Amino acid sequence: MLFDKELFASKYVESDKRTNVDTxxxxxxxxxxxxxxxxxxxxxxxxxEAHLDEVLTRFxxxxxxxxxxxxxxxxxxxxxxxxxxxxxxxxxxPFHPQKLPHEFWRDFETxxxxxxxxxxxxxxGREGIKEIQRCADNAQRILKELFREWxxxxxxxxxxxxxxFGDNVLFVNFNYTDTLLKRFGVREINEFHxxxxxxxxxxxxxxxxxxxxxxxxxxxxFKDKPRFQGLYYIEEFLYKADKHVEDNYxxxxxxxxxxxxxxxxxxxxxxxxxxxxxxxLSYIKHFIHETQGITExxxxxxxxxxxxxxxxxxYMGMMNLNMHYAISHRERVMKKDPISFPEYERLEDLIGxxxxxxxxxxxxxxxxxxxxxxxxxxxxxxxxxRNKKIRREYLRMLNKNLHVGYTDPSELFVRRRDNVKRxxxxxxxxxxYSDKDYKRIDxxxxxxxxxxxxxxxxxxxxxxxxxx
Numbered sequence: 001m002l003f004d005k006e007l008f009a010s011k012y013v014e015s016d017k018r019t020n021v022d023t024x025x026x027x028x029x030x031x032x033x034x035x036x037x038x039x040x041x042x043x044x045x046x047x048x049e050a051h052l053d054e055v056l057t058r059f060x061x062x063x064x065x066x067x068x069x070x071x072x073x074x075x076x077x078x079x080x081x082x083x084x085x086x087x088x089x090x091x092x093x094p095f096h097p098q099k100l101p102h103e104f105w106r107d108f109e110t111x112x113x114x115x116x117x118x119x120x121x122x123x124x125g126r127e128g129i130k131e132i133q134r135c136a137d138n139a140q141r142i143l144k145e146l147f148r149e150w151x152x153x154x155x156x157x158x159x160x161x162x163x164x165f166g167d168n169v170l171f172v173n174f175n176y177t178d179t180l181l182k183r184f185g186v187r188e189i190n191e192f193h194x195x196x197x198x199x200x201x202x203x204x205x206x207x208x209x210x211x212x213x214x215x216x217x218x219x220x221x222f223k224d225k226p227r228f229q230g231l232y233y234i235e236e237f238l239y240k241a242d243k244h245v246e247d248n249y250x251x252x253x254x255x256x257x258x259x260x261x262x263x264x265x266x267x268x269x270x271x272x273x274x275x276x277x278x279x280x281l282s283y284i285k286h287f288i289h290e291t292q293g294i295t296e297x298x299x300x301x302x303x304x305x306x307x308x309x310x311x312x313x314x315y316m317g318m319m320n321l322n323m324h325y326a327i328s329h330r331e332r333v334m335k336k337d338p339i340s341f342p343e344y345e346r347l348e349d350l351i352g353x354x355x356x357x358x359x360x361x362x363x364x365x366x367x368x369x370x371x372x373x374x375x376x377x378x379x380x381x382x383x384x385x386r387n388k389k390i391r392r393e394y395l396r397m398l399n400k401n402l403h404v405g406y407t408d409p410s411e412l413f414v415r416r417r418d419n420v421k422r423x424x425x426x427x428x429x430x431x432x433y434s435d436k437d438y439k440r441i442d443x444x445x446x447x448x449x450x451x452x453x454x455x456x457x458x459x460x461x462x463x464x465x466x467x468x
Contacts, residue, residue: 002247002386003393004203011189012258012398019167021261023268024287024426025463027173027180028280030273030433034459035179037154045105047150052085055145061138064089066097086138090115090237094123109279112241113208117234118330118339121227129226129233136237147206151176151198161185163466170259172252173197174274176204192255194248194283209245209279210333211238213379216322227347235326245282246383250390257394264290271430272459276441288448292425299373306366309358310373320355321374324348328371428453431462 032039056063063083066074074082084097091114092100104111124132156177161184165171171180171191176198180186196203215235222228256263269287276284289296299307313321327347330336338348359367428445432438432455445453456462 001203003251003390005393005397008251008254008258008394009397011192011255013189013260015260018260021168021170021256021259022266023169023270024263024266025165025169025171025270025272026274026283026287027171027175027272028274029175030275030431031459032154032175032177032179032273034273035156035183037156037177037179039154039175039177041105041108042102044108044147044150045102047153048105048146049099051146051149052087052142055142055149056085059138059141059145061085061142064097085142086135087142090120090135090139094120107277109206109208109243110277111208112206113210113238113333115234115238116330116334116336117231118341120234121230122339122341124230126226129230132230133233133236136233140237140240144204144206148201148204151204152201154198156182158182162468163463164468165190165466170256170261174280190259192252194252195243205243205248207241207243207279208238209243209282211235211242212244212246212383213239213375214382215239216326218319219323219326225347227341231326231347234329238329243279245286247386247390249283249286250387254390254394263287264293266291266426269426269428270463271428272462273431273433275433275437276444281444284444285448287426288445288450292449294449298376302369302373303366305358306362306370306373310370313374317356318374318377320351321359321371322378323351324355324367325371325375327351328368332368425450425452429456429462430454431456431459 029039063085066082066084082097084092088097088100091104091111092098093116104114120132120135124135154177156179159182163184165184165186167187167190169190171186173180173191173193174195176193176196178197178199180191181188193203195205198204215232215238217232219228219232219235253263263286269291274280288294299310302310325332330338341347359370362370428450430441430445430453432441438455441455445451
């Protein structure tokens with residue numbers, strides 16, 4: 001759901017009852033683990049293995065019995081037939097599927113874009129393209145169902161709060177649990193579950209953050225080129241498995257505005273138990289850049305020749321760059337060389353003649369930067385349309401449901417306040433768990449241009465100022 005009117009209406013604070021919000025606290029999975037909750041992805045791996053058959057039965061799905069090239073049932077070393085669900089087939093080696101490794105579950109969200117599109121396309125063959133779509137849909141259904149059920153199975157006891165937070169503090173919860181409400185006395189109105197919450201199963205969002213653009217429609221239109229259609233269904237899978245950071249951040253801005261706050265004016269940010277993993281780094285960059293007034297143009301990384309070439313592209317040229325981007329997923333994400341398809345089925349050869357020079361004479365790194373830039377331009381156009389819908393629904397909600405005027409500029413967060421005196425940036429306090437975490441967080445903060453931060457060796461130390 002792009003905009004949940006009921007949810008946001010429940011977070012609205014009338015202007016005469018507001019406290020000046022100056023602090024954000026970001027809550028990550030390490031926070032719940034600090035509270036003794038078994039919320040690690042290792043725990044989800046165990047839950048998945050224990051409940052997979054139950055979910056397959058509920059969805060009326062069967063495991064696949066694999067056949068060798070002669071059509072005989074494949075067996076393992078003990079003579080047991082090899083069977084697997086669509087999850088193992090899609091995220092593992094489809095020719096030799098087996099139990100997914102611990103590494104997949106340990107970095108579960110980051111691993112959700114690790115789909116070998118070419119190998120899947122090759123496995124199903126020209127006649128099995130529709131089966132790719134069915135397999136992709138099933139794999140996603142199974143994973144999301146089990147993940148949501150696992151989240152809902154986590155039981156949290158109530159405890160007397162040892163910390164006290166005023167209404168000047170808003171919480172951005174990356175977890176799905178109600179730990180803040182049950183153990184820290186935080187008011188529900190002051191908490192925003194940026195990825196949904198366990199008490200609303202359908203709201204839960206889990207995924208990677210590398211494929212937010214819509215599947216590229218022209219790929220589907222090659223009726224006589226089934227490999228292109230197969231690639232489209234895998235692109236569709238990757239889009240659905242993305243957590244859509246930009247949508248979520250826009251909703252976060254709405255949440256803050258309902259309290260009369262703007263992220264750009266926040267003075268302090270506390271980060272508790274957030275691992276700074278790849279799937280969430282875009283949020284950190286947003287917070288840093290917005291509170292410090294940093295504007296970034298991703299195309300600054302392009303050379304003059306690359307930018308000139310990109311700007312000279314007509315519709316067909318941009319379309320073919322988009323196709324090249326889709327085709328290079330295996331190379332870009334999986335870090336593997338392309339599979340040697342039969343000559344008449346090599347997708348890069350099929351579209352190659354339609355891409356104008358100097359593309360073909362550029363180094364591969366340069367080509368991939370151009371492909372990524374073409375995708376980014378398309379995505380920004382798509383995202384602006386979604387942002388417009390969120391803004392429109394937000395203002396409609398304020399006007400019709402809450403019967404308020406637009407006198408407070410913070411309620412019109414959709415307009416940038418150029419007259420605001422820009423502060424030097426928010427002051428950050430970040431907890432870390434290990435030396436490895438320390439080094440990663442320190443590198444991220446410096447890389448994103450933030451210097452005003454303190455790293456704390458524990459969550460207790462980080463939020464000691466709020467202790468009763």
